[in-house]
Amino acid sequence: MKRKAKILLVDDDTSLLKLLGLRLKSEGFVVQTAESGPQALEQLEKERPDLVLSDLKMDGMDGLALFDRIQAQYVGLPVIIMTAHGSITDAVTATRSGVFGFLTKPIDKESLRKTINEALSVSLPAHETDWQAQVMTRSPVMEGVLEQARRIAPLDISVLLTGPSGTGKKLMAQAIHDAGPRRDYPFMVLNCGALTEQLLESELFGHVKGAFSGALSDHPGLFLSAQGGTLLLDEIGDLPPLLQVKLLRALEQQQVRPLGSSHNVSIDVRILSATSRDLVTAMEQGQFREDLFYRLNVFNLALPALEERPEDIPLLARHFLDHIRQRQQTQVTGFAPEALALLAGAAWPGNVQQLRNTVEQAVALASAPVIGPQLIESILSGGGGHFPTFNEARADFERVYLHKVLRMTEGNVTQAAALAGRNRTDFYKLLNRHGLEASSYKDKSEP
Template sequence: MKRKARILLVDDDVSLLKLLGLRLKSEGFTVETAASGAEALAWLEQERPDLVLSDLRMDGMDGLALFDRIQRQHVGLPVVIMTAHGSITDAVSATRSGVFGFLTKPIDKEALRKTINEALAVSLPAMADDWQQRIMTRSPIMIALLEQARRMAPLDISVMLTGPSGSGKALMAQALHEASPRQEYPFMVLNCGAMTEQLLESELFGHVKGAFAGATSDHPGVFLAAKGGSLLLEEVGELTPRLQSKLLQALAQQEVRPLGATQSSATDVRVLSSTNKDLVTAMEQGEFREDLFYRLNVVNLNLPSLRERAEDIPLLARHALEQLKTRQSTQVTGFSPEALSMLAAAEWPGNVRQLLNVVEQAVAMASAPVIAPQLLEGILAGADDQFPTFNEARAEFERLYLHKVLRMTEGNVSQAAGLAGRNRTDFYKLLGRHGIEAGTYKEKRAPKS
């Protein structure tokens, strides 16, 4: 089901706000309203709409002042200005400053529809298939990563997803599948670190009846079950050497032979993989095949930790609460501002997965409609007991440091290596160890005018 476009409507005329809101809802949009620029900015701190439609003349903060704040804090969000005091001067001023469109009251229905559709075509280029609807973000880092994923999705190549545990690698893999030509076929997930070697081999490649003790019927395995679609191999770094060899053979020959079978079967599946293990170090130590690594890691998408996308924390917490409200009966309606501030300030070593768990605990324990900071304090104190090991802490520091120097040098590896006090060869090894591509930072530079 396709998501409705969300419009934030801002006007200090409450009656017109209600009337125009009803008109937009009848057109099929989700509409949020704010009676002032300050109220609109407060709402934007928690959510990101697809378009802002604002009055020009308002008490306190006018439409252009609101646009200026939005342009600085929410890059790329289109704003359309309305006014009953329309003039050539107003229109030129608004459009030169970067406002997407300018409408004069009384609002013409066709002009309104045309302007909104044109603005949404800019802000929602992928809305037609809604491939990324499960990934809630307004983080520039995540938006850039999603754009990279959108470009990779139609290409039938292997993608490796790296990043800390709980950062959302499975969701990104599903988004890649949804944006690909394979979206009408199965998307299957197999955790390579959650079972014995024999059972994992059976789950991967299948078996025939009697292939081993307990095999009482044929089993196709995920390579054949996902035919035409996508297969995500989670924790691929946990594969044993023998299964690494067998997986490499299956990928190279595009066929598998189930355990106990006499003939092989052709496969047709796009393989995605994920890991939070340092596979470059594993290769150097002879624990992971280099040829398999490069076959799986044709493209690497490295997901940030939740701290690196801290602006998403209130958004994710509120979305998690809404999801819980649809699945279970609860009196909880929201978070207090202090509670949201506490969530935003937390460290989140377990990343998005940990945040979702904390919200679920808070909803289960809440005795009032609004979640208070005192409740979260106890839950977060318990979460802090899960202290990272020295190696985990060092790896996280290295990863954050590398991202920082690449941002500072806009992806220039020579300059970044100089800042880090390393030669280029060592610096490239560090990037490979953490699955980081310097080129993604070069793409973020604004084009010259």
């Protein structure tokens, strides 16, 4: 069902505010009102509308001053200015500064409807799907990110999603895909930090039968599997140097060559990338190619940490609980207000993913239908109060894994690299990253 558009109406004339508000509600809009510019800004902090309709002449902060604040803080939010003192000078000043439209009081009903609909055609998605349904938020900060995502979705450009681990970059990439013209085609995801270099190359570009050991049949690869659609390269900062070169070549030529094949295949895929690493620093350190960075980072969409959107914590906690209840039988029906307050006041280094894990744990341990504050406090204080981020957990795994492989091979780097499925150069980089010396694992009893 198509949702009703939300309009924030701003005027210091309370009688006109009420009258115009009733007219807009009768047209099917959800209307919020404010009697001054500062009051309008307070409303915007609580909830972002689809459109602001403001009087020009107001005491204190006038309509253009309000627009300047909105333009700086809420990118893409259209503003229509009304005035009883209409003049060519006012109209030119307003429209040149970026105001969407200019209406003169008394407001003509048809002009009002036409201008509002034109503004909403820019502010709202052209197609009313649930493209952002999985991105749960009531935070103005996150709503601003969603507005940017909606605006770039129709543009066939590469987007780099950045932000700490666990902030929902994959969900945002899915939303961009669903809001764009490629939404009826595949959305594919590749985690660039989860596979060995050879497997990554095969997953990206495909292979023909017999291309390497274990290739028993042809494999199209994700570029070809995503034809016409979108490919998300998650954790792009972990892509090995050789594959950075091959990826850049594929993007420049719009062609891929499967492993073991002698023929190039044309591709038509939109590329989205995501990383929790600082790629600028990685470039400076020679770990990431500058030309590839600028190819992928045509538009940068930065996702906020959960601590920057605390008003979303109770909303997300209830959403995760509802999701758990749909998946499995549970007696748990909700949170005590004190429990939600504890969640809202906690530190979340693991961001949204950590909050999800905490809710999962609370449901598993709950002995009553309502999750109480004692259970939440117990979970939050476990492990010294710190839940590892994804990168921290992966680093711990790598360290333990490398220690085990080196012990098995008694410090023989060639054998250890072969067991790990890495070449010697990559394996030495892993050892250096974790401060491990292969020589310390050699059998000291040998002469």
